[in-house]
Amino acid sequence: MRVILCEEVQSLGSIGDIVSVKSGYARNYLLPRSLAVLASDGNTRQLNHQKRVLNNRKEKLLGELRDFAKKIAKLAITISKQSGEEGRIFGTVTTQEISEALSKNGLEVSRRKIRVLESINKVGSYTAEIKLHAEVTAQMKFVVEALASPVAAASEVPAE
Numbered sequence: 001m002r003v004i005l006c007e008e009v010q011s012l013g014s015i016g017d018i019v020s021v022k023s024g025y026a027r028n029y030l031l032p033r034s035l036a037v038l039a040s041d042g043n044t045r046q047l048n049h050q051k052r053v054l055n056n057r058k059e060k061l062l063g064e065l066r067d068f069a070k071k072i073a074k075l076a077i078t079i080s081k082q083s084g085e086e087g088r089i090f091g092t093v094t095t096q097e098i099s100e101a102l103s104k105n106g107l108e109v110s111r112r113k114i115r116v117l118e119s120i121n122k123v124g125s126y127t128a129e130i131k132l133h134a135e136v137t138a139q140m141k142f143v144v145e146a147l148a149s150p151v152a153a154a155s156e157v158p159a160e
Helices: 023-030 043-074 096-105 150-155
Strands: 002-005 019-022 036-038 078-081 114-116 124-131 135-149
Touching: 002 023, 002 043, 023 036, 043 135, 078 096, 096 114, 096 135
Parallel strands: 078 135
Antiparallel strands: 002 019, 002 036, 114 124, 124 135
């Protein structure tokens, strides 16, 4: 008996697969639990239509995400951190700080989607990877600059 799976069934297939199973297995297990429907001509046509609709939605979404990735790639972000001698920064730049910098520029990205490709321990230019979708990843360049330290600024003030 041929059935179309409505749910993922372990060792049988995933959603939308048309599989052949024994009639007892289909009648007693798959059909009563709504794990599958009979693979009639009407159900097969409906499945094919749903697949086309889903593919169209997916292509539209991927197009929007690719445009968003291009916006991210064009963006120049600067993050200021306190630094010590030879440009070494105190602490590190976190994905939360990168996410907040993107938000200030009007691009909302979850910190969980951001991955820094190298360790950030000095002032300089770095690259982060933002995984927007399984098929769309954006590369973003950002600069870490030294924050003017209050001690140095106070010592430069002339005494009267």
